[in-house]
Amino acid sequence: MTSPEQFYQRDWSIHPPAYSPGYKTSVARSPSYSKISLDNSVGELTGPVFGHSDIDAGDNDLLTNFAQPGQSPIGERIILHGRVLDENARPVPNTLVEIWQANAGGRYRHKKDTYLAPVDPNFGGCGRTITDETGAFAFRTVKPGAYPWRNYVNNWRPAHIHVSVFGSGFAQRLITQCYFQGDPLIPICPIVQTIPDPDAIEQLTATLDLNATIPLDTVAYKFDIVLRGRRSTLFENRLEGN
Amino acid sequence: MPQSLHYLKETASQTAGPYVHIGLAPKAAGFDIYKRELGWDIAGPDAKGERIRIEGSVIDGMGAPIKDALLELWQANSDGNYAHPQGGAPVEEGFRGWGRVITDFTTGDWNVETIKPGKTLDSRGKPQAPHITLWLVARGINVGLNTRLYFSDEAEANATDPVLNMIEWEHRRATLIAQRSLRDGKPVYRFDIRLQGEAETVFFDI
Ligand SMILES: [Fe+2]
Numbered sequence: 001m002t003s004p005e006q007f008y009q010r011d012w013s014i015h016p017p018a019y020s021p022g023y024k025t026s027v028a029r030s031p032s033y034s035k036i037s038l039d040n041s042v043g044e045l046t047g048p049v050f051g052h053s054d055i056d057a058g059d060n061d062l063l064t065n066f067a068q069p070g071q072s073p074i075g076e077r078i079i080l081h082g083r084v085l086d087e088n089a090r091p092v093p094n095t096l097v098e099i100w101q102a103n104a105g106g107r108y109r110h111k112k113d114t115y116l117a118p119v120d121p122n123f124g125g126c127g128r129t130i131t132d133e134t135g136a137f138a139f140r141t142v143k144p145g146a147y148p149w150r151n152y153v154n155n156w157r158p159a160h161i162h163v164s165v166f167g168s169g170f171a172q173r174l175i176t177q178c179y180f181q182g183d184p185l186i187p188i189c190p191i192v193q194t195i196p197d198p199d200a201i202e203q204l205t206a207t208l209d210l211n212a213t214i215p216l217d218t219v220a221y222k223f224d225i226v227l228r229g230r231r232s233t234l235f236e237n238r239l240e241g242n
Numbered sequence: 243m244p245q246s247l248h249y250l251k252e253t254a255s256q257t258a259g260p261y262v263h264i265g266l267a268p269k270a271a272g273f274d275i276y277k278r279e280l281g282w283d284i285a286g287p288d289a290k291g292e293r294i295r296i297e298g299s300v301i302d303g304m305g306a307p308i309k310d311a312l313l314e315l316w317q318a319n320s321d322g323n324y325a326h327p328q329g330g331a332p333v334e335e336g337f338r339g340w341g342r343v344i345t346d347f348t349t350g351d352w353n354v355e356t357i358k359p360g361k362t363l364d365s366r367g368k369p370q371a372p373h374i375t376l377w378l379v380a381r382g383i384n385v386g387l388n389t390r391l392y393f394s395d396e397a398e399a400n401a402t403d404p405v406l407n408m409i410e411w412e413h414r415r416a417t418l419i420a421q422r423s424l425r426d427g428k429p430v431y432r433f434d435i436r437l438q439g440e441a442e443t444v445f446f447d448i
Contacts, residue, residue, distance in 0.1 A: 003328065004328045006365070009447075010252065010447065011251065011252060012447075014251055014252060014254050015252075015254050015255050015384070015385050016254065016255065016256070016384035016385065017384070018383070018384055018385065020384060023257075023382070023384070025381050025382030026257075026382045026383070026384060027303070027382075028302040028303035028304050028382070028437070028438065029302050029303070029308065029380065029381075029382035029383050029437050030303075030382075030383075030384075030437070030438070031387065031437055031438060031442055031443075031445050032438055032442060033442055033444075033445075035388075035445045035446055035447040036408060036409060036444055036445070036446050036447065037446070037447045038405060038408075038446045038447065038448050039364065039365040039366075040365060040448060041362065041363065041364040041365050041370060042324060042328070042329060042330065042362060042363065043316060043317075043318065043324065043362060043373075043375045044375065044448045045328070046316075046324045046326035046328055046329045047316060047326065047340070048316065048325070048326075048338060048339070048340035049325065049326055049327070050280070054278065054280060055276075055278075056276070056277055059276065065275060066273075066275055085250060086250070087249045087250050087251070087252060088249065088250075089248070089249075089250050096280075098265050098266060099265060100261065100262070100264040100265025100266075101264075108261045108264060108271075109264060109271065109272070109273055110260075110261045110263065110264055110271040110272060111271060111272040111347075112260060112261070112310075112347070113261060124264075124268070124273060124275045125264050126264050126265045126268055126275060128265075128276075162256075162258065162259060162261075162262070162265055164258075164265060164266060170316045170375055170377070170448075171388075171448045173314070173377055173386060174252075174253060174255060174386070175255060175256065175257075175258045175262075175379055175386060176253055176254060176255055176256045177256040177257075177259075191256065191257060192256075194256075194257075194384050195254050195256075197254070199251070200251065200253075200254040201254070203251065203253060203254065204253065204254060204256070225253050226250045226251060226252050226253045227252065227253070228252055229249070229250075
């Protein structure tokens, strides 16, 4: 057995700082002390392995995975597709991608969501899939609606889909949100704007992909996800004392 | 301009938000959609080693429990091997070593049943005390927080653990040690994560 390669150190300049006062909830939930940087040991270099026995084939189709037979959720039918890659631009195959979202009216199917927009009886709002050998994944769903939230009195979340990805090692574990090209709420959302780097925000914005749409049926957006890359051993490094 | 390196940039993290349960634990959100939710059985029925229960909470900077957090655990089996092709020797059938748990909407407590992991090696081949890698997300947490859970009955191994020893402030090492007690003869460990304050849990940049 060869030990898995170490990950590149995380580039924190593209991630939101823990303490982001414009997003008020972060104030009491942000650690104050510096994180301790760790060399990756096998527990960080490896992570859970998922297979097709863990999920069902239809789990990635939010148009049908909760709908009554013959019915469909209300909203703009979309395909959200993309690839999971690493920083070396290599595909990340066989990794679990899970998503969740509000319905077309901006309402979540969650006991704690009390927004006045109605729950859609045919929409659960979650899906999951495993990337193929090329790192590709696809979901079919409805475009989520914007919704208000308590931060300042008049804050609205842009349309977004929450995305969770594993990768091949636990140090790659990532949760993010996918936004949609052209949404005027993106630049004024306090959660989006916790991210200091404008390019990193662009990278969270899915692009209309006319080539992947199904004519007269479903429009498509492309959303690629990049996880941390691993070093490759160019020279054996004999550490002092070893 | 010098040559370009052509590395991609990692996708930026965003908070998991208050409704993380819909995606990762839909039954807790209030509906049943998947044939099988993932992460509820860490060790499986055939794992060797001591069966343990871990209980804890996540405390914010005002001293209040966080009731919308989600934690994931990643651990070795009792021989110190991970359920991964490069995780060491093969593990017992059904042992995943990975778990997912939410904090209770009312009490803020979480708990899991698993087995106590064995010792593992660090990147330089030095033994590490038994521990579980933890990852924590919640509304208000912009990037998932990584920490480790060690065991109070492993005092000797903890004393020489390379990661615990890297923490310059000795009193902060205690924030990573789950306290063992017996309840009805069964081992229960308590592990509270504090996001701020004097007893702030040590978090790692892994
Ligand atoms: Fe959301």
